[in-house]
Amino acid sequence: MKTISAKRLEMAGACEDQVALFRTEWGDKAIRLTRANWDRAKKIGLDRLWMYRFLSNAALAEFAKVREAAWAEYHKVRVAALFAALTGGEK
Secondary structure, three states: OOEEOHHHHHHOOOOHHHHHHHHHHHOOOOEEOOHHHHHHHHHHOOOOHHHHOOOOHHHHHHHHHHHHHHHHHHHHHHHHHHHHHHHOOOO
16 A cells, blocks of 8 residues: 655645645654545645555556546436437437
């Protein structure tokens, strides 16, 4: 499991205010990139795009797979809804 710390954020060129937010929540310790920490980062106002850079290739591949499936379902439902709206619900 990958970890991230305030020091790694600084080394990656994160904004000072983002590093300060991180330190306020987690101090100087390295934290694991878990779903709970991802959600917590959002709640406290961290820009989570930096977390993305620290994910492993396997995690990125899983993310891409889930994202593609979600977009495919979205397009399927969207097309059906548009068709229903245009045809008055006729099949």
